[in-house]
Amino acid sequence: MNLSEKSDENMGLVENCLRKDKFMNAVVSRVYYAVFQKMKHYLIENEFDYGEFKHEINAENQDDFSHGTIYMATRQCYIMKHRDFNFDTLSVFDRVSNLYKARITADYKEDIDYDRRSVTRFCDSAKSIMQLLD
Numbered sequence: 001m002n003l004s005e006k007s008d009e010n011m012g013l014v015e016n017c018l019r020k021d022k023f024m025n026a027v028v029s030r031v032y033y034a035v036f037q038k039m040k041h042y043l044i045e046n047e048f049d050y051g052e053f054k055h056e057i058n059a060e061n062q063d064d065f066s067h068g069t070i071y072m073a074t075r076q077c078y079i080m081k082h083r084d085f086n087f088d089t090l091s092v093f094d095r096v097s098n099l100y101k102a103r104i105t106a107d108y109k110e111d112i113d114y115d116r117r118s119v120t121r122f123c124d125s126a127k128s129i130m131q132l133l134d
Contacts, residue, residue: 003041007130010034014123024114025106031119031126032103035096039074040065042133048077071096078132092132095125 001009010030017027043050043065050064053073062069075093079085102122105112114122 003037003044004134007034007037007041010037011123011126011130018116018119018123021116024116024119027119028106028114028122029103031122032099035099035126035129036067036070038130038133039070039096043070043073043077046077046081048073067100071100074133089132092125092128095129098122099125 011034014027014030014034017023017030050073053076054060054062054064054069057069057072059069065073071093074096075090078093079090099122102114102118106114
């Protein structure tokens with residue numbers, strides 16, 4: 001199973017949990033990782049030069065596909081592949097940062113629990129991002 005298929009599997013799990021209104025904090029984590037997997041797949045499929053990218057942004061010390069660089073790399077790869085992009089489209093990639101922060105909160109903050117409405121918004125953001133990468 002490739003990363004895109006794993007991403008789709010995660011989103012299927014997310015949708016199932018949303019229908020049942022269960023495990024919302026875990027769902028936030030799965031939403032982020034579904035997007036992460038889709039981005040990594042996109043970069044690999046497009047043979048993106050991650051080493052060159054890290055050099056350009058002075059992040060040679062970061063691992064390839066790190067959480068701190070992957071959304072910027074995906075955005076740059078998208079620009080290179082789609083010369084006819086518009087800036088509204090690119091703003092979709094900025095949502096990855098919010099998903100990442102939500103994932104950290106859901107996984108590690110004991111005093112915060114996400115509700116269905118918040119999780120649904122995260123899912124909508126994830127779907128927008130993933131649609132660009134399919």
